Amino acid sequence: MGTIVAILLGYLLGSFLPAYFITRTLLGVDIRELGTKHAGTTNVYRNVGLWPAVFTALYDTSKGVLAFKLSSLLGLPEHVCFVSAMSAVAGHVFPFYLQFRGGRGAATTVGILLYFLWTEWLKLPFSTLLSDLSILALIVLVLFLTSRRGDVVGLFVLPALALLVMVRMPDRSHFIVLPVLVLLTINLYNIIVWRLIKFQEDIRPWRVLIRPAAFLLLILGYHIGKTSFMFLMSVLIAIFLVLDLVRLSHRRVERFFHDEFKFKMFKETERKRLSSMTLFLLGVTLSYLFFEDELAIAACSFLILGDVAAKIIGMNFGKKKLFHKTVEGTLAHLVLCIYTAYVLHVMNFVPLGVGLLGAIAATICEVLPLAINDNVSVPLFSGIVMNVVKGVIRG
Structure with missing residues (x-):
């Protein structure tokens, strides 16, 4: 019963989309019909303005963590609280009142990822943390300078982060690896839709x-x-x-x-x-x-x-x-x-x-x-x- 409550709590928190309601209130239109047609921060910024985008970003990045914390206050086990957090991502992507067509869930997933990086990865010794961050920063720097594409950088650095976490903390890596996999899926979707990667005719x-x-x-x-x-x-x-x-x-x-x-x-x-x-x-x-x-x-x-x-x-x-x-x-x-x-x-x-x-x-x-x-x-x-x-x- 507790698991069901946690899932519903996370889903409902996630399904509230500030991007949709703010745009409806200020412009009288559906944000999903504008720009990239996604109920996300970037689309709000480009079509509505800075402060609506700021509010959207604050709530979208925090609602997964909010679901985790509220589930914790209910005395539920940690793994159930994590399921509640990830349910917030599902709620953002599939809101019931919008024909299950919402945003991509990147901001919510990033919020969850940053929270667990803060609570789990930072427990490592400082020298270990510094060396891990340095190698990941090197990947980001080189690939961004060579490609200038954030999604392409993510295609490499996200799996690199996941592997490092699995090696460093195998027993608790799922708190970080699962959000990373969600972000990687979003990355791949963007790369395919926007055709950021192409291959020469002779390459399979x-x-x-x-x-x-x-x-x-x-x-x-x-x-x-x-x-x-x-x-x-x-x-x-x-x-x-x-x-x-x-x-x-x-x-x-x-x-x-x-x-x-x-x-x-x-x-x-x-x-x-x-x-x-x-x-x-x-x-x-x-x-x-x-x-x-x-x-x-x-x-x-x-x-x-x-x-x-x-x-x-x-x-x-x-x-x-x-x-x-x-x-x-x-x-x-x-x-x-x-x-x-x-x-x-x-x-x-x-x-x-x-x-x-x-x-x-x-x-x-x-x-x-x-x-x-x-x-x-x-x-x-x-x-x-x-x-x-x-x-x-x-x-």
Whole structure:
């Protein structure tokens, strides 16, 4: 019963939209018919004025926290109070009296996120908090300077924040991770609607966007052990290699995949060569074959995150050429690799100095016009550098 009361309380608090009522009162129109057609602070500011927008922002950002606090006063458990807070987001997005069409819920979610960052994250030692904030600030700075798009910055920094929180406070991370996921969903929606990210004709967007899912392979390898993982990777490579060989040795098959098959699986540049999917699996396998598991994870993580960042930023916002890549894409690659090294250091996988040198090596290898494909050269070169540095440190 208490849970139901908390959910209803949060929903009702969230469903009250100052943007709608203020605009109705002052202008006699529905804010959802103006501007961006959302009942939010920015739309109120552009169409009604500053002070109505200020009032809207104050209530929208605080109503999730208000739901949490009121539920706490009712003596409800903390997790139920959190559900009440998130119900306020649902109420903002789906108000019952407006045919369930309200705002996007970003301000309410930000309010909840800031509250729990204040109450949970700030419990960490100051040095830890400072280093975490510094690495996140570096990501924001580099990606904003290269893209000038807040939603694009959020696409990277929000998952980065969520991962750091999960590593730092695994038992209470849900208070922060769930609001982050809601904001990330809103970010993705904005990116899709406003078409902030586009891909070159020869790039398969699904292959870029699914690349982070490769972390599931690394997680699996960590849990099942090296022998079992190497067997699994050998099977996967064999499957993709056979597919490539059949495609390359039979013109009819190649024409089918490249010209007739509606789902574009292969790039045009892969017509007469092995696919980058096969080479990626090869790069991961060789990394685990030659290096310690922790170094292999680091090297492959550089490849996964760095590649995604470089492609998204480089293709859409790259202006200054650097060999066959762009300065903007290279900077994005570097900062995501640095972040990866930092997280792996926090997880006690790789010493920070070793990881940072590996990140730099991965970026250098990625930008240089080498004959070897990046999917193989990046993890191997960064792995070699980290292996040598680690050996020197050990003496």
